[in-house]
Amino acid sequence: MVAHFGEELCLRGNRGSGTIFFSWCNLRCVFCQNYEISWRGEGRPAKPEELAGMMLRLQEQGCHNINLVTPEHVVPQILEGLLRAVERGLRLPLVYNTSAYDSLDSLALMDGIVDIYMPDFKFWDLESGRRYAKAPDYPEAARRAIKEMHRQVGTLVIDEQGVALRGVLLRHLIMPGGVAGTREIMNWISRELGPETYVNLMAQYHPACRVTEKQYPEIHRCISPSELEQAVDAFRLAGLSRLDHDNISTTLFPASGIIISPD
């Protein structure tokens, strides 16, 4: 549990996003940067009352929201804690921070409760889902889940202070060699959710966890400036217009010459 200042500016604001990480994950991404938590299950058990206490402490610290990271496999337990927290005065927006490999049953339980869905749409095709996340059904499951999230909360609404209030904030991790299917994903977002969908193109991929040069040579590197440029092009060509500028900047890739203009 932590007031997180590494999330998108519209989530962290100036007081941080109140982040709670849950142990384990329903995917097995071979490049996972949190593998101690997601693969090994580091963490400790917490009863609903304790979970409620964490949420309330984050609210007391001034956080803008409660940010639930990798929540899909513990949705019923989260609801138990949340009920107690609301009874004790929790009023912050709830952020559901997920890989998008979510069942519709879990999302149905969260309908009317989550304010901001933050799915990371990782892969477009079956083979990438199988090879890199051990889930060949990932693309289909993600498309279904994201459409349901959008049906529940709509496009992202940001207040006059620049803080997100409600809606879908869609993330996409750019991968080396185009293995994520960025262009197809951007086209799908624009077509199915609308060109006003708020998107964060994440450029921070680096080899981690099981990614060795021998086993996964094609992703055993960071993305290049031209791959970042291609991803931004794909975003624009898809007709999308709301790009999170915080994560992609000319400082990150000073040689790329990419200029991101504000909304």
Ligand code: SF4
């Ligand atoms: S979904 Fe995220 S936390 Fe889970 S294994 Fe993949 S990268 Fe790690």
